[in-house]
Amino acid sequence: MKFWEKVTGGDLTRAYKSFDARAQALPAEYRAAWDEIKIQLSPYSDFTGxxxxxxxxxxxxxxxxxxxxxxxxxxxxxxxxxxxxxAIAGGEGATGFRDKWREQLNHNVAKKLGRLGG
Structure with missing residues (x-):
């Protein structure tokens, strides 16, 4: 993989297009499940996907x-x-980037409130 493709995400775009082309060959109920799987897996992604x-x-x-x-x-x-x-993304309760950011924000707010209250 070339550096520029990795930086711009061109390789990811090609991979997603490849996945969608493969999914188009599936029966209708499978395509609907594929669309739902893509939506449900997105919270488990890192920043780049x-x-x-x-x-x-x-x-x-x-x-x-x-x-x-x-x-x-x-x-x-x-x-x-x-x-x-x-289950396939790491089990129920697996943390994604949103969970990590939420935890960091809560920690920072609690730290600031602790300083103000004490």
């Missing part, structure tokens, strides 16, 4: 294999797509 690329590739691969085997999308991801995404 690079951390999600292997997870998205694996999730799409699972959908492709399940569709090829003739199984329903519910057999692949279950009825709870949000729970499925939490």
């Amino acid at each position: 690079r951390s999600l690329m292997p997870i998205l590739d694996g999730a799409l691969g699972l959908l492709e294999e399940t569709a090829a085997d003739g199984q329903s999308v519910h057999e692949a991801v279950g009825d709870d797509i949000k729970g499925f995404c939490a």
Whole structure:
């Protein structure tokens, strides 16, 4: 990968387009599940989104294999797509960048309030 592509995110754009092209070959219910998976996984991303690329590739691969085997999308991801995404992203309670920022903000506010109150 070239430095400029990494800085500008061109490699990520190509990867997302590749994922979407693969998803277009899936049946309609699988495409709907894929769209929901992308939405539900976004909170687990880092700032650039690079951390999600292997997870998205694996999730799409699972959908492709399940569709090829003739199984329903519910057999692949279950009825709870949000729970499925939490499980593949590191489990329920895994922290994303929003959680880290929230924790840092709460810590800083508590520290300032401690100084003002004491």
